Amino acid sequence: RKEVEQDPGPFNVPEGATVAFNCTYSNSASQSFFWYRQDCRKEPKLLMSVYSSGNEDGRFTAQLNRASQYISLLIRDSKLSDSATYLCVVPREGGYQKVTFGIGTKLQVIP
Amino acid sequence: NAGVTQTPKFQVLKTGQSMTLQCAQDMNHEYMSWYRQDPGMGLRLIHYSVGAGITDQGEVPNGYNVSRSTTEDFPLRLLSAAPSQTSVYFCASRTSSGNTIYFGEGSWLTVV
Numbered sequence: 230r231k232e233v234e235q236d237p238g239p240f241n242v243p244e245g246a247t248v249a250f251n252c253t254y255s256n257s258a259s260q261s262f263f264w265y266r267q268d269c270r271k272e273p274k275l276l277m278s279v280y281s282s283g284n285e286d287g288r289f290t291a292q293l294n295r296a297s298q299y300i301s302l303l304i305r306d307s308k309l310s311d312s313a314t315y316l317c318v319v320p321r322e323g324g325y326q327k328v329t330f331g332i333g334t335k336l337q338v339i340p
Numbered sequence: 341n342a343g344v345t346q347t348p349k350f351q352v353l354k355t356g357q358s359m360t361l362q363c364a365q366d367m368n369h370e371y372m373s374w375y376r377q378d379p380g381m382g383l384r385l386i387h388y389s390v391g392a393g394i395t396d397q398g399e400v401p402n403g404y405n406v407s408r409s410t411t412e413d414f415p416l417r418l419l420s421a422a423p424s425q426t427s428v429y430f431c432a433s434r435t436s437s438g439n440t441i442y443f444g445e446g447s448w449l450t451v452v
Contacts, residue, residue, distance in 0.1 A: 233382065261439065272430055272443035273383070316382070318441075327398070328441070330375075330382035 230255040233319050235331035243339050246307050250334045252317030253299040262300045263318040264291055267333060273316055276302075307338045342366045346431045346444035353421040353451045361416040361447050363431035370436040372414040373398070374406065376427040377446075383430065389414055390436070421451040 234253045242248045254262070262279035277284055279291040279300045290303040304311055317331035346363045353359055365372065373388040375398075385398030389408040403425060405417040414433075418425060431444040 237380070263439065265441075270446075272445050273441075274443070275440045278439060327385060327388070330384075332380060332382045 232256065232321075232329045233317055233331040235317050235334050237332055237334060239335040239337050241337045241339055242307055244307060244309060246338075247303065247305045248307055248336060249301055249303045250315055250317075250336075251299050251301050252319075252331050252334075253297075254317075254319045254329075255298070256319065256321065257295075257298060259319050259321075261320055262291075262293060263328075264300075264302050265316040265318055265330075267314045267316055269313075273330075276315070304336070307336075309338050309340065312336055312338045344431055344433050344442050344444040346429075346447055348447060349445065350448045351450070353418070353449065355421060355423060355451060357421050359418050359421065361418075361429055361431070361449075363414045363416065363444060364412050365414075365431075365433040365442070366412065367433060367435075367442065368411060369433035369438075369442070370411070372408065372431065372433045373441075374404070374414070374416045375430045375432060376400065376425075377430060378427050386416065386429075418449075423451045425449065426451045 264276040265273040266276040267273040284291045288305045292301045314333040314335045316333045319329050321327045344365045370391050374386040375383040377383050384400050387406040389395045429447045432441050434441045
C-alpha cells in the first residue's frame with residue numbers, strides 16, 4: 230500500500246449535493262491527519278485537522294477510521310466555491326516534521 | 341500579511357543553467373521546506389530546515405542545494421537545470437510545534 234492514497238477524481242457534483250472523499254494511509258502509527266485545499270494554480274492551504282473524535286467546521290466534516298486506516302472529508306450543501314483539489318496530509322515518523330501529501334482529489338461543483 | 345514570499349513566480353531556463361529560487365518568511369518560523377509538485381504526484385519534499393544553519397535532504401534532493409543562514413530566508417539552488425526539473429516549486433514554513441504549514445504562492449519553472 231502506498232503511504233497515502235487518494236482518488237484523483239474529478240468528482241463532478243451539482244450545487245447543493247453532499248460529497249465525500251476518502252484517503253487511505255499505510256503508517257498505522259500516524260497520529261495527526263490534515264486536509265488541505267488547493268485552488269487551481271494556487272498554493273495549498275490548511276482546510277482542517279482530523280482528530281480521533283472527528284472534526285466539524287460548518288459544512289465540512291472530517292473523520293478518522295483507524296481500524297481501516299483512512300480519513301474522510303464530507304462536504305455538505307456544496308457551493309461553486311468549493312471547487313478545488315483536496316489534499317490529504319499524513320505525518321511521517323510519528324511526528325509532523327516530515328509529511329506525506331496525497332495526490333489530491335479534484336472536486337468540480339456544477340451549477 | 342506577507343507570510344511566505346517566493347520569487348520568481350515564473351522562470352524558463354535552458355538545460356545546464358543554474359538559478360536560485362528565493363524564499364522568505366516573516367513569521368519567525370523555525371521550520372522551512374521546499375516541495376515540488378508534478379501532475380499525478382503529491383507534493384514531494386526536496387530539502388528542509390529546522391532552524392538557521394541546519395538543513396537536511398527530503399525525498400528528491402538530487403540536483404538541488406539549500407542553505408539557511410537566517411531564520412527568514414531559505415533559498416533553493418538548481419545547480420545545472422535539467423528538463424526533469426520542470427515543475428511547480430513551493431516554499432513552506434511552520435513553527436516547530438504548530439500543525440499548519442504555510443506555503444508560498446509557488447514558482448513555475450520550465451527547463452528547455
